[in-house]
Amino acid sequence: AQTVTQSQPEMSVQEAETVTLSCTYDTSESDYYLFWYKQPPSRQMILVIRQEAYKQQNATENRFSVNFQKAAKSFSLKISDSQLGDAAMYYCAYRSGSLYGKLIFGQGTELSVKP
């Protein structure tokens, strides 16, 4: 069975600085997708970024980028120029490439941003 592990329950960053959230996963599949979701205090789950396992190039979305290390099964999220609005719970998630694959989430990392 696939598992996702986020070993940092809490992280803190100074506004305008850069922070990296860690995620590792375990799978025997070759076709899969990885995601980072953000959950602010409003409770809404928001997709931050998505990575296809077959792509070597790391995904980027504005200030958000990932470091995808397939052999190490590592998928970290880097947030540059952190803003107060980035404060949230961040979840790493795995989805199989097969039809109807479910999202498997890590335990989450609570990110606080200090002004």
Added chain:
Amino acid sequence: DTAVSQTPKYLVTQMGNDKSIKCEQNLGHDTMYWYKQDSKKFLKIMFSYNNKELIINETVPNRFSPKSPDKAHLNLHINSLELGDSAVYFCASSFGTGGAWAFFGQGTRLTVV
């Protein structure tokens, strides 16, 4: 126009009651899900439906019964509510293909007293 909408957003009820949570999506997705977020904020899938057909049924007590009248709706009915059912329940939808990301509703915070 909300993409995935759940009602109600908050639900407080007594032990032993039966309650329902409704979910609707207007994204044209063919797959819908129910996730449970526990007190430690851990998210776990409960059910998945594709075109009204049950695809995933995790180890969930049979007091929980999902119903999908059409592919745009997935409701969750809970019988004989227990204190341990208190959680936030999220509805989500996506296309069934593996790479598709899921869109989530705002969640329903269920409190059983």
